[in-house]
């Protein structure tokens with residue numbers, strides 16, 4: 001009777017699982033174990049315990065105690081880390097950030113530009129589904145022609161990441177003329193990678209590699225040295241390229257390089273920026289915002305709120321670094337203002353350059369006297385400069 005009862009109860013003793021770790025499902029598993037133990041204990045209450053069962057039970061209780069303790073200490077660690085993250089966010093993020101952004105940014109037309117920048121960024125990153133969803137939710141008018149180049153580039157890049165050369169090669173051959181005008185070596189590099197891959201396959205591909213080498217013919221004058229290196233490597237084909245002085249040809253970095261070259265040249269050819277306007281603006285904002293917030297605090301402290309009108313210009317110049325240099329700007333030496341489309345730089349016949357506003361102010365009796373060399377001239381002779 002006792003043996004029967006003991007056997008029955010032993011079957012109900014929960015199987016001890018590996019120690020619990022804090023994480024998704026940890027609490028649920030613990031609850032299941034505790035329920036199992038509770039059920040077993042309830043049934044055991046009615047049955048006298050054998051010595052073995054008592055031992056199993058005491059081990060079981062000890063394991064539960066340890067597990068609960070582990071869970072509690074893990075939870076404590078996580079909790080203290082999370083509470084530190086919260087404090088770090090509070091310390092580093094300024095809730096007053098919106099104050100330095102003019103309200104006009106959120107108005108319909110400006111907002112549309114922002115939405116388009118986000119959509120372009122998503123297309124550029126290959127997140128097509130998210131971009132489509134945003135187009136629908138924001139009712140943005142996105143032309144089919146707008147997304148076409150991104151879709152094409154993304155599919156080719158995806159293939160390149162998988163070390164498939166075919167789509168990129170077809171694209172480069174199709175755009176050969178335009179790529180040559182950009183001094184791009186993309187097509188040569190793709191043929192080179194294909195050739196290296198044949199070399200890496202061993203002596204069996206020797207004839208195929210030799211026959212493929214004819215693709216280098218149009219590039220012979222531009223890439224003579226690289227072609228010589230590849231031809232030289234053929235000597236070591238039987239020994240294995242990996243053990244030859246040409247082992248650098250098998251370097252994985254060639255694949256990273258080709259992805260970068262393809263992105264750069266294809267974007268240049270299609271008139272797209274290599275980096276999305278959104279990420280460039282974000283990077284610029286990270287540099288400029290802290291400076292602007294300091295300026296705003298100073299302006300408010302000195303109560304001279306009229307200094308910063310928010311109208312398309314910042315209260316001070318902020319250095320963003322060489323990475324953000326895209327084109328030259330011209331500041332009028334007379335009015336000390338940056339020239340704009342409505343107030344462009346004008347080159348006088350003596351060669352000095354001033355802004356149109358300055359020129360208009362200097363006209364006296366239909367004549368203009370250059371403020372640098374006092375040459376008198378007809379204001380209409382000045383020519384607009386485009387930077």
Ligand SMILES: [Zn+2]
Pocket residue numbers: 348350351352370371372373374375
């Ligand atoms: Zn002059």
